[in-house]
Amino acid sequence: MIEVRNLYLKQGHFELKDINLIVEEGSFHALIGPTGCGKTTLLESILGLRKIDRGQILLKGEEVTKKPPYERGFAYVPQDLSLFPHLTAYENILFGVKYGLSAKKNPNYKDIEEIIKFLRIEEVLHKKVPFLSGGEKQRVALARALAPGYKYLLLDEPFTAIHPGIRKDLWGLLKDLQRKYNLTILMVSHDLEETFFLADYITLMIKGRVIQSERKEVIYNHPATLEVAQYFGIKNIFKGELLRKEEDSYKIWCPDLASELLIPLENFKGEPKREFYFFIRRENIMIVRPDLPYREENLIPAKVQRIDFLGEQYQIMAHSLKTKVPLEIALPGYAFTKLKLKEGDKILLSLRKEKLFTVLS
Amino acid sequence: MYFKRLCLLFTFLTFGLYAGLTVSLFYFWDSKTFFATLTSERTFFSIKISFIAATVATLLSLGIAIPVGYALSRYEFKGKRLVDTLMEFPMVVSPAALGAILLIFFNNPLGTWIQSHLIEFVFTFYGILLAQFVTVLGVAVRFTKAAIDNISVRYELVAYSLGVKPWVTFYKIVLPLAFRGILAAGILSWAKAIGEFGATITLAGSMAMRTETLPIAIFMRLATADIEGSVALILILLSIAFSTLYTLRLIVRQRETF
Numbered sequence: 001m002i003e004v005r006n007l008y009l010k011q012g013h014f015e016l017k018d019i020n021l022i023v024e025e026g027s028f029h030a031l032i033g034p035t036g037c038g039k040t041t042l043l044e045s046i047l048g049l050r051k052i053d054r055g056q057i058l059l060k061g062e063e064v065t066k067k068p069p070y071e072r073g074f075a076y077v078p079q080d081l082s083l084f085p086h087l088t089a090y091e092n093i094l095f096g097v098k099y100g101l102s103a104k105k106n107p108n109y110k111d112i113e114e115i116i117k118f119l120r121i122e123e124v125l126h127k128k129v130p131f132l133s134g135g136e137k138q139r140v141a142l143a144r145a146l147a148p149g150y151k152y153l154l155l156d157e158p159f160t161a162i163h164p165g166i167r168k169d170l171w172g173l174l175k176d177l178q179r180k181y182n183l184t185i186l187m188v189s190h191d192l193e194e195t196f197f198l199a200d201y202i203t204l205m206i207k208g209r210v211i212q213s214e215r216k217e218v219i220y221n222h223p224a225t226l227e228v229a230q231y232f233g234i235k236n237i238f239k240g241e242l243l244r245k246e247e248d249s250y251k252i253w254c255p256d257l258a259s260e261l262l263i264p265l266e267n268f269k270g271e272p273k274r275e276f277y278f279f280i281r282r283e284n285i286m287i288v289r290p291d292l293p294y295r296e297e298n299l300i301p302a303k304v305q306r307i308d309f310l311g312e313q314y315q316i317m318a319h320s321l322k323t324k325v326p327l328e329i330a331l332p333g334y335a336f337t338k339l340k341l342k343e344g345d346k347i348l349l350s351l352r353k354e355k356l357f358t359v360l361s
Numbered sequence: 362m363y364f365k366r367l368c369l370l371f372t373f374l375t376f377g378l379y380a381g382l383t384v385s386l387f388y389f390w391d392s393k394t395f396f397a398t399l400t401s402e403r404t405f406f407s408i409k410i411s412f413i414a415a416t417v418a419t420l421l422s423l424g425i426a427i428p429v430g431y432a433l434s435r436y437e438f439k440g441k442r443l444v445d446t447l448m449e450f451p452m453v454v455s456p457a458a459l460g461a462i463l464l465i466f467f468n469n470p471l472g473t474w475i476q477s478h479l480i481e482f483v484f485t486f487y488g489i490l491l492a493q494f495v496t497v498l499g500v501a502v503r504f505t506k507a508a509i510d511n512i513s514v515r516y517e518l519v520a521y522s523l524g525v526k527p528w529v530t531f532y533k534i535v536l537p538l539a540f541r542g543i544l545a546a547g548i549l550s551w552a553k554a555i556g557e558f559g560a561t562i563t564l565a566g567s568m569a570m571r572t573e574t575l576p577i578a579i580f581m582r583l584a585t586a587d588i589e590g591s592v593a594l595i596l597i598l599l600s601i602a603f604s605t606l607y608t609l610r611l612i613v614r615q616r617e618t619f
Contacts, residue, residue, distance in 0.1 A: 069521035076522035096523025
């Protein structure tokens with residue numbers, strides 16, 4: 001387990017303020033946030049590459065705050081990979097093994113061969129770094145980080161420079177690598193798709209502070225603040241006023257949509273407040289087909305404003321007929337074809353109640 | 362296109378300036394004098410002393426410039442700007458003034474003590490070495506720092522994360538990556554040292570067969586109106602300097618493995 005306790009660091013005008021973070025043993029933890037929020041600075045502080053003003057960094061319960069980076073025992077892959085350009089792929093992989101502290105511990109070359117095989121880089125070992133492709137460089141950097149036998153891997157946006165076509169293959173490979181070697185991974189990322197694909201836990205930082213740190217399912221459904229919800233790209237965020245509790249739901253009034261809506265009890269995290277924000281993701285808004293049976297709840301009459309083709313899906317921009325408040329809807333291609341929508345159409349939207357969630361504060 | 366032509370024009374004009382000056386030497390060419398000078402013991406001594414002093418001064422200066430350049434490139438410390446500025450010292454002070462500063466230093470109590478108890482610098486070979494070393498150290502530091510600045514610090518951070526200590530990281534990563542830059546610093550330092558005159562003559566004097574380097578020998582010949590002899594020595598100096606620099610460049614090109 002990697003633990004950060006009350007970490008504080010000041011650099012010029014920038015501060016990391018009272019950071020507390022726990023990366024569970026064997027978990028994949030993503031550190032996300034807008035540019036300049038301090039996620040890379042935090043990662044480099046954990047690695048010992050930046051001096052912190054106060055706080056503690058612990059690895060497996062042992063404090064490593066005062067240890068130099070070469071004694072901490074974290075494997076590291078930076079954003080630019082920083083493969084040593086004057087060496088071959090194999091020399092890069094063996095660098096930590098030959099010259100690092102692990103060299104004294106009689107390194108297990110059989111394990112290294114296995115990592116090389118697992119990452120499918122046997123064919124490129126003799127190549128010098130400038131002659132490797134983006135994906136090969138990525139895999140060599142991972143092999144180099146793990147070769148000394150470290151189990152705690154810190155990654156700083158490692159897939160940024162990789163072609164989107166092979167990025168997902170590498171995600172899968174990294175996930176398999178983590179399972180096979182029971183790695184504990186902390187990864188800085190700004191890519192939400194990558195984060196949700198890879199991570200078990202997500203920590204969101206904004207302006208040098210940790211805003212929310214939860215399992216990914218929790219943070220997905222229950223963003224702590226409006227800022228968090230907006231960071232996750234949630235567009236349909238509305239004000240709500242609590243009216244009463246019903247059997248398995250709360251009845252609420254939504255002034256933005258001038259409608260009464262139902263939200264399941266379990267989707268209210270914490271004590272319900274009288275006024276709050278709630279949201280529905282764009283892919284969870286249904287367009288009702290009058291010719292088919294539908295639930296008579298959470299229905300909003302709306303008008304189609306604009307239709308955008310996004311490849312796998314269509315984005316429908318509509319506004320509520322009662323209040324003109326905009327709603328964003330994502331429709332799969334097949335659904336869009338069936339509905340035969342065009343701009344200006346009047347439609348009935350169903351905000352599926354099990355998909356309505358409240359923002360925590 | 363016009364821009365390219367303009368840049369190339371200035372390039373060839375510069376080349377023409379130096380090549381023209383060199384060719385103009387042949388106006389006073391005299392084969393007999395040239396071969397007599399080339400084969401004289403005095404000239405051989407000047408060549409030897411110039412070559413040894415420039416090479417040793419360059420190696421010494423590089424030995425110091427590498428850690429200094431690394432510190433200036435990688436570390437933040439109080440007074441860094443002042444230290445960095447002071448590295449220009451030998452470039453802003455004229456060589457003669459630099460020699461005078463050294464001469465004055467060896468006349469103060471500390472300098473006198475060094476002279477009488479450690480090494481005698483004034484009017485000796487060590488004086489040539491010291492004058493050249495002080496002259497080229499600033500150049501070597503400036504270029505070594507630039508070479509290290511060009512190497513991403515992240516390579517070192519990654520090496521540390523692999524459990525590699527700073528010494529080994531420096532030796533295995535920084536030095537090989539900065540090799541070409543450091544070699545360039547060495548080449549320039551050596552070129553400056555072999556042609557050094559002002560500081561050397563002020564500190565070491567111009568004693569034949571003792572402290573007479575090639576540039577000093579040229580000056581001495583010129584002072585006695587021996588133009589043909591001066592031309593011969595200038596051509597010898599140019600040949601040695603350019604053949605050494607060219608050989609070094611070839612070595613660098615062969616080492617360009619990435």
